[in-house]
Amino acid sequence: MMDIDALQRLHPGLPGWRVGELTGYAAIALQRRHRPGKTLALTLGGKPIAETLTWSPRSGVHMVDDDRATDAGAEGVALTIVGHHRKWRIERRLTSRRGKREADWLLYDPEAGKKIVLEISGTDEGPFEARVREKRGQIRLATRRGRPVVSVVRFLEPKAMLEA
Amino acid sequence: MPATSDDLNARVTDAILRAERAAPDSDEAAFLYRQVSELEEQISEITTPETVEGGVARVGAVTAALDADDWVRASRLAEAYLVGAPADLEEELRDLLAEVDLVARKVAEPDVRPVEANLEALAA
Numbered sequence: 001m002m003d004i005d006a007l008q009r010l011h012p013g014l015p016g017w018r019v020g021e022l023t024g025y026a027a028i029a030l031q032r033r034h035r036p037g038k039t040l041a042l043t044l045g046g047k048p049i050a051e052t053l054t055w056s057p058r059s060g061v062h063m064v065d066d067d068r069a070t071d072a073g074a075e076g077v078a079l080t081i082v083g084h085h086r087k088w089r090i091e092r093r094l095t096s097r098r099g100k101r102e103a104d105w106l107l108y109d110p111e112a113g114k115k116i117v118l119e120i121s122g123t124d125e126g127p128f129e130a131r132v133r134e135k136r137g138q139i140r141l142a143t144r145r146g147r148p149v150v151s152v153v154r155f156l157e158p159k160a161m162l163e164a
Numbered sequence: 165m166p167a168t169s170d171d172l173n174a175r176v177t178d179a180i181l182r183a184e185r186a187a188p189d190s191d192e193a194a195f196l197y198r199q200v201s202e203l204e205e206q207i208s209e210i211t212t213p214e215t216v217e218g219g220v221a222r223v224g225a226v227t228a229a230l231d232a233d234d235w236v237r238a239s240r241l242a243e244a245y246l247v248g249a250p251a252d253l254e255e256e257l258r259d260l261l262a263e264v265d266l267v268a269r270k271v272a273e274p275d276v277r278p279v280e281a282n283l284e285a286l287a288a
Contacts (some may be wrong), residue, residue, distance in 0.1 A: 013170075013173065013174055013177065014177070015174070015177065015178045015181065018178075018181050090177070091173055091217075092173040092174075092176055092177045092220075093176070093177040093180040093181055094180075094220065094224070095180055095200065095204070095220075095223070095224040095227050095228055095231075096184075096227070097227045097230065097231065097263075106216070106217075106220060115216045144219070144252045145216055145219070145220060146216055
């Protein structure tokens with residue numbers, strides 16, 4: 001079972017105010033169609049896993065901008081996946097130039113002693129594979145920073161992938 | 165006591181996330197990106213350019229200065245970081261310097277074009 005609200009424990013390096021936003025948006029993006037206990041169709045390094053997703057229900061779902069809930073919610077879900085399944089920890093946010101960047105986060109893999117650069121993308125019901133292909137191309141440019149990893153989350157089913 | 169790498173990483177993460185929330189090209193964004201650039205500069209001072217952290221911080225210090233519209237600072241930092249930079253970092257810094265030059269040229273030569281006007285017609 002993967003608890004969205006465990007994000008702060010999984011990533012102590014994430015500011016508390018941002019944890020509140022990411023978990024809140026993730027819960028709201030999920031609540032548009034699902035209830036806690038929903039199965040997430042997760043693909044980890046090519047291996048399919050049925051993961052049970054849980055979260056504390058949030059109020060005010062209809063007052064939140066849909067796109068913001070999808071983008072920030074995907075970030076909340078993806079960071080929960082890397083913390084829960086891979087034990088990678090956030091080291092820091094990466095800078096962008098005028099909103100453009102090769103990757104979002106620099107993480108640390110304590111088992112391998114390696115740096116990971118993670119690019120996250122989310123969609124509510126848009127094409128999943130096309131987004132994965134796009135993000136693979138984008139992250140390839142970031143290899144000099146560490147091992148490039150992509151995560152894409154779609155809230156419709158819900159489904160998600162994480163791969164190097 | 166000097167700041168640790170963990171402390172600075174936490175502070176720069178917080179600063180970047182706040183800067184990303186500000187309206188693009190606003191005074192607030194410029195102020196926040198200036199803070200990001202200063203924190204990245206501090207990280208650069210305690211890391212070497214060959215490390216991932218060191219490369220990220222040096223590029224971050226320059227890009228954040230550009231996002232703060234402080235191209236003088238961006239240029240100064242990029243030139244300083246070129247000294248002893250490994251090839252991949254040097255390439256990134258040179259790309260950023262090219263961007264600084266472009267911005268500087270636009271400031272020095274504003275895009276002003278003559279406008280044709282018939283004063284007699286306007287007066288009539």
